[in-house]
Amino acid sequence: MTIHVDIARSHATLAELAAQAENGEEIVLSRDGQAVAVIRAAAVPETPRFRFGALAHLGPLTDEEANVFLQPDPEFIEAAEAADEDDLYR
Known part of the structure; x- marks a missing residue:
């Protein structure tokens, strides 16, 4: 699900928005109704396995x-x- 948030509101709730992004939500930041940026969880690289x-x-x-x-x-x-x-x- 995508959540749309106005930039003015995002300053106060950045930590909450980051937590939602970590849970798989996509956050779209907008200014005057126009999309400006997208916040998504960072891709975590898979840890390499041992090779003999x-x-x-x-x-x-x-x-x-x-x-x-x-x-x-x-x-x-x-x-x-x-x-x-x-x-x-x-």
Whole structure:
């Protein structure tokens, strides 16, 4: 939705108009009934995702792919908890 505001009124309510623009409203400032300026929310650039050197050509990792590196390996845990060294080779 577009909100039309006279410039004389906008001086007193600039903070309120900025908050409305942040919420997706488009504010048209006018003088004597003629549009002078438009206030919109600024475009926020998307934060870049991590890319690992040799795999960078494959694009950014998803959250699921990145979390694989943070989870413990069940085989290593089993080997660490083995009571006998022979259990490692079975």
